Each structure stands twice: as structure tokens, then as C-alpha cells.
Amino acid sequence: MIDQSRLRDDAYRRDVVERLWQEYSQEIRRHCFTWLGSGLAEEITQEVFVTAWQGLVKYRPDNPMRAWLYGIAKNKCQQAYRNRARRSTIAQTFLEEIRERSHAEDPRSPEESASEAGQIDQLHRSMTQLPDEERILLNLRYWRNLPMREIAEIVGKSVPTIRKRLGQAEQRLKEYMSS
């Protein structure tokens, strides 16, 4: 329970945020991880709770705490996509995640795993050649399996625009994969 009358006290709010961290940090981190990849997820998760500490003064108890934190997380993630440098970090992270899979241990037969590793390796090389935005869209759509609406929300564009750009990205990826 949050004592509304004490929310102007910085130290009290800090205690509240510490409790919120224990309860919600895992799922907020998972959410940020899905949207942004490993490179920025932790940084943004921390920003979410620091922002919550600042914003608690105006927090109204009729708002569910979980939804409020998710709202902050969503804004922070969208801000990250609007920032060119951070967008580039996200694209690079997504690439790294694929590269790590190409070096992962595989319990299957050597023939099977060699063929798949080759394909992953080629996917990594092809993704490297794509512009940042296309790399991000393909990753969100095909690996993280997010619906169009959610991708549009993350990157701040309309669903038809995303569909069109995703189509272009798919074509380009296919060209690189077959070359």
C-alpha cells in the first residue's frame, strides 16, 4: 500500500520504488528486452523506475500500478526508437543476438547442425547488409513474433507504412540470402 500523504518525501518514494522493483522489474525488463534487445533493455528498465520515483508525487491511487509502470516503459522504449543513436544500438544488438545463435552449441547430429549453422550464418551476413530500420522490423516481426500493430506502436509509424517497409525488407533479405 502506498501512503499518499507521504509521497512528497523523497526517501519514502525511494522505498516505494524499491518495492516496486522487486515486484515488477522482471516483467518490465522482459518487455523492454523484447522491444529493444539486450543492448538497451537494462538501461531503459532502470530509467523506468527512476522516472517512476520522480512521477510518484503525481501518482493517483485509482490507476493500477502495473499499467502505470507499463505506460512509462512504453514511452521510454518509443523515445529510444526516436533517437537515431539508440536506434542504431538496437539494430546492432539484434544483429549480435543472431550472431550468438550461429555460435551456439547444438545437441543435434553434426550434419543437421552444420547445415542449420550455415543458414544462420548467412542470415547474419544478410542482415548485416540491411539498413538499421529494416533489420529492426524483421527482427521484431519474425523472431520476436510481434503483431504489426505493436511494431507500428513501437516505431511510431502507421500499420500500412510498416507493412510496406517490412515487405521491402523481406525482398531485400531474400536477395541477399540468395546471392
Next chain:
Amino acid sequence: MMNNPGSNDADAPKDPDVQRWFEALGEPPTAHEPPGARVRMLAQINHRRERRWSLSWLSAMATPALATGLAAGLLLSVGLNVWWGRHIFKEASQGIHQVATTRPEQLDTPSVLSTYRFQASMQQHAELGPLVAARPIDNTVNTVVGFTPQADHAAYFRVGIYYADALAALHSEAATIGGQRLEFLDQALTRVQAPAELSQHIRKVQRLLRQQPNEAPTLTTFLAAFEPLYLEAYERQASQAAWPLFQVGAWLENLYLAVLTRDRMALQQTHRIEYYQHLLTQLSAPPEVRHELARIGHLVVKETLTDDDIGAIRTHVRNMQATLSE
């Protein structure tokens, strides 16, 4: 995440090949709390608290009188900036206007961004890219060596066409076709030995387009700066034909695109006909070209343009383009 394949967006089927490649990657990575994350978050909060305390003297000074004084200062500053900005803008636009109206003074002269504005006002400008792509174009102009005014004139005219096409393609996010038309434009500029800054500008657009093909629409405004740049460059060179022919080329191409999209509003530019008629007379263009334009003039004054009228405009525009680009 992988166990939720395209759940609530059945309207957008996934590409099976791409899906197969990504499925080979297995489940996407999952998040784990790194050691010391909670402590770092709390340290950030402490840091914010300290920073706030170090600025707390400000709140002690924040009296209503100070706030009023600051607000008045801010208003004064904004007012001065707006006044100064308007003053500068007025001077600059007067400069541009003077340059643009050194030709047929009494006529309704188009602005130096007329090609861009024409396309931006078109109802279906988002569909121009495929139309430009489907348009057969002859990119073979003889290299201009020495004084060969005819080939020179054709190249200036084509520069206008390629510019309008490239702009239209970028308007509609058609990066590939836009890139191709920019290439033609660059080649045409080289053929007429145009001032270096013009090619430099086009190459800059090409480079940006290659780096960010998805940003094509935002590059239109950058490309649009080519038009005033072109005017300025040829003003310095005192070339008689370069600017008028460019204008005619770009305008006719825009008219052609308006025909293809059946944009009646864009076609009914009655006020422009007289200006271009004047330009063609100044340029001593072949009489048949002027006749074609006069026929377009008769058609566009009609209150309602029928499909036959639009077809006729298309024929006249093509005839003019064929003659002027030879």
C-alpha cells in the same frame, strides 16, 4: 514469443521463407537481471536527489516578482526574435522574387519551388513513383562539345524532366526509380558542363538515398533545393536558355504526371499557360511546339475536363516533349 505465430494480425501473412530462416534461430533471447541492477537503480535515484538539492537555492529565490520578471524578459526576447526573423525573411524572399521575376515581368511567374509545389498539391502524389517507373525514357543525348546549341537546349530541357521525375519518385517513396532518375540528371548535368555545385547537390541526394532508402520522402525537400540552386547557378553564368528550358521541362513533366493520375485540379493551370507561351517565344522554340501549348491552353480553360480532353492534353504534352528533347 515463438509460440504465438502472428496471433492477432491475420491480415498480414508472414513470408514463409523468412519465417523459416528465423525459426532456425530458435527462441529469442530472454532477459535476466544482471548483478547489481537494483543497487544501480537506487544509486541513480540518490544521484537525482543530490542534484536536486544542489539546485534548491533556486526555489528559495523563486518569488512571484522574479517569475514575472523572467516571463516578461522571455516575452520580450521572443518578440525581438520574431521581429528580426520576419525582417530577415522579408529581405531574403524579396531577393528570390527579384531573381524569379527578371523574366516575363507582367506574367504570373511560378515560384522557384514550383515543381515541388505542383507535386505536393497533386491529389495522388503518393502514386507517382510507379508511374515514373513505367514511363519509357530516352537517356541518350549527344555529348555537348563546343558550341552546339541544339543539343545543349535538349539537355537543359531533359534536366527539367529528370528533376521532376526524381522528385515525384521520392515523393512516393520509390527509392530505386528515384535513384535512377537522379543518375540520369547527374549525367545530363555533366553533358552540359553545368556548374559543379549542381552535380554535387545531386550526388549528395544520391548518397543519402543509398544510405537511407526508407527516408526517400524526407529527401524530397532536400532535392527541391536543387531548383533555386539551379536558377542561382545559371544567373551567374548569364545563360539565356538553361533556366527557361529547365522550367519548361519540369513543368511539362509535371503536367504529364497529372495526366497519368487524371488529376483534373492540377491540370487546370490556366494561369501558367501564358507564362510558358512567353518563355517558348523568347527561346524561339519551333512554332509547332507553341501551337501544341496553345491547344493545351484551350483545353485547360474548360470547366470540366472529359477523359477525351485529358487524352488530348497527353498527346500534346508528349509531342512537345518529343520536339524539345531532340
